[in-house]
Ligand SMILES: Nc1ncnc2c1ncn2[C@@H]1O[C@H](COP(=O)(O)OP(=O)(O)OP(=O)(O)O)[C@@H](O)[C@H]1O
C-alpha cells in the first residue's frame with residue numbers, strides 16, 4: 001500500500017511545486033497579493049517583490065496571474081538571464097505579437113502598437129519576471145526604457161520583478177539608480193510566523209484530503225523552529241516526517257519523526273552535494289545552534305550535527321537501525337557477496353564537509369556509526385560503486401572502527 005493510500009490522502013500535501021491550488025494566504029502573502037492588485041489598478045509602473053528562497057514568490061506570481069484572469073494581458077518570463085533583445089523577443093512571443101521586421105526598432109514599434117491597443121480597450125499590460133536577480137544589467141536597463149512608454153495620463157506597461165533579496169541590493173547600485181527610483185511598490189515576503197506555520201501545515205493537509213493522518217500537538221513547534229517559517233523547508237520537513245511515520249506504520253506524526261526528517265535532510269545535503277539542500281543544511285545547523293541555547297529538548301540534535309562524537313545511545317539511531325531500508329540492505333548484501341579488496345598501498349581519503357557520517361554499509365540508508373569532521377584523514381580498506389556510479393569508501397576511522405563514507409564527502413589522496 002503506498003503512502004497516499006495508507007493515509008487516505010488524495011494527493012501529496014507537501015509537493016514542492018508552486019501550485020496555486022495549495023496557496024495559503026498568510027498575512028504577508030495576502031498583503032503582497034493586494035499590493036500587486038493595487039499596482040494594476042493604479043497603473044503604478046514598476047513593482048519589486050523580494051523574498052528569501054522558498055518564501056513563495058513563484059507561488060504568489062502564479063496566484064496573481066490566475067486571479068487576474070482575462071482582466072489583464074500578462075507576459076511571464078521565467079528565464080530572465082537573456083540579453084536585452086532576446087528578452088524583448090521573449091516578451092513579444094508571450095504576448096503573441098509579430099513584428100513586421102526583425103530589427104529592434106520594428107520590435108519596439110510593434111510592442112508600442114500593442115500597448116496602445118490594449119490601453120484603448122482598458123486592459124492593463126503586465127510583464128512579470130521571475131528569478132529577476134538573474135537579469136543582466138543591460139536587460140534591466142531595457143526594462144526601464146520600456147517602462148517609459150506612457151500616455152499623458154497612464155503608464156502603458158506594468159512591470160513586476162520577483163527576485164531574491166540580492167536583487168534589491170543590486171538595484172541600489174549607481175548604474176541602476178534610475179530604475180530603482182521608478183519602483184513605486186516594494187513587497188518583501190517574510191517567512192511564516194509560528195501560528196501561521198501550524199495553519200499552513202494543517203491547511204495543506206486538508207487540501208490534500210487529510211484522511212486518517214494525525215499530527216501530534218507538539219509537532220508544529222519543532223517544524224517552525226527547524227524551518228524558520230520558510231514554506232519550502234516546512235514542506236520538506238513535513239513530507240519527510242510523514243514518510244518516517246509511514247515507515248513505522250503509524251498514523252500519528254510526532255516530534256521524533258520531525259527530528260528524523262531534520263537529520264535526513266542534513267544527510268542528503270552533505271552527501272548529495274545538492275546546492276539548495278546545502279543551503280538548507282546551513283539553515284538547519286544555524287537553527288540548531290540557536291535552539292540549543294534555549295531549548296534543551298533539541299540538545300541531542302545539536303550534538304548530532306555540531307560535534308563529531310559517536311552517537312551510540314541516541315534513540316533515533318536505534319530507530320533508524322530498525323527501519324534500515326531495502327536499499328541499504330541490498331547494498332550491504334552486494335558488498336558481502338562481492339568484497340572489494342583494499343589496495344596494497346595504504347590509500348587515504350580526507351573529509352571535505354563539515355561533518356560526515358561513517359555508515360554501517362555503502363548506502364545513504366545504512367545506519368550511521370559515528371561522525372568524522374572536516375580535514376579528518378581516513379585509511380581506505382575497500383571501495384564500492386553503486387549502480388548510479390556513486391562511490392563509497394570502506395574506511396578505518398582514527399579510533400580504529402570500520403565503516404563506509406560516501407565518495408561525495410571526501411577527496412582521495
Ligand atoms: N503561501 C503559500 N501557500 C502555499 N504554499 C506555499 C506558499 N508559499 C510557498 N509555498 C510552497 O513553498 C514552496 C516554495 O515556494 P516558491 O517556489 O513559490 O518559493 P520561491 O520564493 O519562488 O523560491 P525561490 O526563490 O527558490 O524561487 C512550494 O512548494 C510552494 O508550494
Ligand SMILES: [Mg+2]
Pocket residue numbers: 057058059130131
Ligand atoms: Mg521561485
